[in-house]
Amino acid sequence: MELTRLSAWEMKELLKKREVSSEELVKAHLDKIEAMDKDLNAFITVNSEAAVQTARNVDKKIKNGEETGLLAGIPIGIKDNIMTKDLRTTCGSKMLEDFVPPYDATVIRKIINEDGIVIGKTNMDEFAMGGSTETSYFGITRNPRNLEVVPGGSSGGSAAAVASGEAALALGSDTGGSVRQPASYCGVVGIKPTYGMVSRYGVVPMSNSLDQVGTFGRDVSDAYLLLKAIAGFDPLDATSSKRSGIGFSLEGEDFLKGLKVALPIEYRDLKFSNFEGIQRLYDDAVKVFENAGAKIDYVSLPYLKYALETYYIISTSEVSTNLSRFDGIRYGHRTDDYETLDELYTRSRTEGFGEEAKRRIMMGTYALSAGYQEEHYKKALKVRTLIKQDYEKTYEKYDVILSLASPILPFKLNSLVNSPVEMYMSDLFTVPINLAGLVSMCVPMGDVGGLPVGMQITGKRFGEETVIKAGLGYERAVK
Numbered sequence: 001m002e003l004t005r006l007s008a009w010e011m012k013e014l015l016k017k018r019e020v021s022s023e024e025l026v027k028a029h030l031d032k033i034e035a036m037d038k039d040l041n042a043f044i045t046v047n048s049e050a051a052v053q054t055a056r057n058v059d060k061k062i063k064n065g066e067e068t069g070l071l072a073g074i075p076i077g078i079k080d081n082i083m084t085k086d087l088r089t090t091c092g093s094k095m096l097e098d099f100v101p102p103y104d105a106t107v108i109r110k111i112i113n114e115d116g117i118v119i120g121k122t123n124m125d126e127f128a129m130g131g132s133t134e135t136s137y138f139g140i141t142r143n144p145r146n147l148e149v150v151p152g153g154s155s156g157g158s159a160a161a162v163a164s165g166e167a168a169l170a171l172g173s174d175t176g177g178s179v180r181q182p183a184s185y186c187g188v189v190g191i192k193p194t195y196g197m198v199s200r201y202g203v204v205p206m207s208n209s210l211d212q213v214g215t216f217g218r219d220v221s222d223a224y225l226l227l228k229a230i231a232g233f234d235p236l237d238a239t240s241s242k243r244s245g246i247g248f249s250l251e252g253e254d255f256l257k258g259l260k261v262a263l264p265i266e267y268r269d270l271k272f273s274n275f276e277g278i279q280r281l282y283d284d285a286v287k288v289f290e291n292a293g294a295k296i297d298y299v300s301l302p303y304l305k306y307a308l309e310t311y312y313i314i315s316t317s318e319v320s321t322n323l324s325r326f327d328g329i330r331y332g333h334r335t336d337d338y339e340t341l342d343e344l345y346t347r348s349r350t351e352g353f354g355e356e357a358k359r360r361i362m363m364g365t366y367a368l369s370a371g372y373q374e375e376h377y378k379k380a381l382k383v384r385t386l387i388k389q390d391y392e393k394t395y396e397k398y399d400v401i402l403s404l405a406s407p408i409l410p411f412k413l414n415s416l417v418n419s420p421v422e423m424y425m426s427d428l429f430t431v432p433i434n435l436a437g438l439v440s441m442c443v444p445m446g447d448v449g450g451l452p453v454g455m456q457i458t459g460k461r462f463g464e465e466t467v468i469k470a471g472l473g474y475e476r477a478v479k
Helices: 008-016 022-040 048-063 106-113 156-164 180-186 220-230 275-291 302-325 341-352 355-368 374-394 420-427 431-436 464-478
Strands: 043-046 075-079 117-122 169-173 189-192 213-217 260-264 295-299 400-404 439-448 451-459
Touching: 008 022, 008 220, 022 043, 022 048, 022 075, 022 117, 022 156, 043 156, 048 117, 075 156, 106 117, 106 220, 117 156, 156 169, 156 180, 156 213, 169 220, 180 189, 180 439, 180 451, 189 220, 189 464, 213 220, 220 439, 220 464, 260 275, 275 295, 275 400, 275 439, 275 451, 275 464, 302 355, 302 374, 302 420, 302 431, 355 374, 374 431, 400 464, 439 464, 451 464
Parallel strands: 075 117, 075 169, 260 295, 260 400
Antiparallel strands: 043 117, 169 213, 189 213, 189 439, 400 451, 439 451
16 A cells, blocks of 8 residues: 555545554655655655654554544645744745744644644745746756646645645645646646635735635545635634635535536637647536536626736735845845945845746836836726626626636746746636635646646635535546
8 A cells, every 4th residue: 555645535544543653654755755856846845853753643642542633644745935833934935045934824733733744845936926836946846747847836846745645735825826727737636715714824925915825635525624624714814704614524426416607708719739638628527517417608707808917917016015025134035245235135135036036026016116006006906806796797697617727738847937928828717716816626637648637616705615516526527
């Protein structure tokens, strides 16, 4: 039995029966990291000693017949922009190369309280800016399905860790698709919950109004398990909703029967490389829903065509504000080569940030600058409202919206690094959902040319149960 290929639920069952120990599980995953991560580079920091000790503590609780938590004994990877007390948190940047937080993020406290095992911190695009995990100061992450292509981003390390068996579950963050797109590229399940469902306290912000912590698993049930553990109201997060928290059974059949499904007409005639093969998989997936008794209609969401531009104006504006604190004085890398205060600021930021971070800081600063704020930032906020209204009207009649997670296949390493606009297009299907604050999940549909492709299932705000059951129904139907 290969322990690292078991589902989290299977691990839970074996632990309950005492057929395997938590220590055995953790050591098996650490061995997998040791064997594979030289090639994958999915982890920035491995939490070996603490993970083994935590596992031994869990084993003691099980042996003594004590009650254990929802995640007891399960090895979990944590994206490296989520604060972990006494464990380095870098955001994939030289700016925070040696930063060790003095406290845990709320989601980490919840994982610890549920006896989960933090096995390490996963690689990511610098400050979560990117769609390929190629902008990390700590080197690129490779896709375990094909080492010559990207795993997606910015949570590529978490997706690669789960896909490879280096972690059973993983946390990521999703600002414009950074959980769902790498889930699609690595052939795993990724859930971006409703904005406000999961606390952002202790998550280093990229874009406050868009950032959301999400979960990875090798199947829908696993991704749900981790989401269930971390969801819920947090008084430390002003954006946390008191409606948050989930807990529903995944037992039952016919989750797709009678489901009212909308397909955006705006996505029908897109032209991308390999899109025909991707479209065929998507059409087949829609037929699965239809054959299972779902009701399928095409709908129009007219403002979707403005979503990408709207997203990049709003997100980069918030990036510009959030990253201004990293100046070499208050926070972050400080240059050794300066004489004046201006030189200290300039050289610290020049040395500390990579090219993509600098690009987005400049874009956001421009959008917020005097004379342009009204034309760009404020107009983008108005369009965001119109996009939200498009979705609200759709959910008056429909339960979920289906689309692709990405319009392109995982691309070759270094092929789009110097073509940022082309890379931004990979977010075409995901960014509108963040703008509207909706719940969305990526589930694998199959392969094109040996590379994974994912479908995106999107529901209304706090519609997690509907979305997850729809994904589970599809998953069961195609197995």
